[in-house]
Amino acid sequence: MPLLFSWHLLKIICKGGVSVLNLSEKKEIVQLLNTRLFETEIAILVDYKGLDVASMTQLRSQLRVEGVKFKVVKNTLLKMASKNTDSVLMEKYFSGPNAIVTCADDPVSPARILVKFAGDNDKLKIKAGAMNGRTLSIDEIKALAKLPTREILLSQLLSTMNGVSTAMVRVLAEVPRSFLNVLNAIEDQKKAA
Secondary structure, three states, X not given: OOOOOOHHHOOOEEEOOEEEXXXXXXXXXXXXXXXXXXXXXXXXXXXXXXXXXXXXXXXXXXXXXOOOXXXXXXXXXXXXXXXXXXXXXXXXXXXXXXXXXXXXXXXXXXXXXXXXXXXXXXXXXXXXXXXOOEEEOHHHHHHHHOOOOHHHHXXXXXHHHHHHHHHHHHHXXXXXXXXXXXXXXXXXXXXXX
């Protein structure tokens, strides 16, 4: 049976304000996070230090609407979970308070939301990203955020494909029409003569 990833399974037991996880819970978190990172199209690492609860809730809500996951993870667990995934490329950024933002199907949505949110709220810092076996710099993430959404790109592609077929039908229909016009002209000449 395949392991299904759920962020809700990542529970932390707090005692006296300090997170305490036993070894089996840590292994489960690492395994679940590794599965998520392996299946993701893009992973973006952010520093959330200084964000208040309301801002964090607003950011998570915006990401959730687009099907994007946001998870605060301990760096040691993130290092273990990122093995054999593209996210291992960001390992040098695994210091300080980090959250990992992932999306399995659309790399533009998380970049767009995070860049806009970081522009509106200077407390959120984008550190790096990983996609298609390479590390993304902050500038590359900003460039990615400027791309149209997947739906818009697909509609543009469909429109272009439709335009080509319509033009081809016109060209193909023009050949018999031109031939018919020539025949009509010859008939008119013969009638006139």
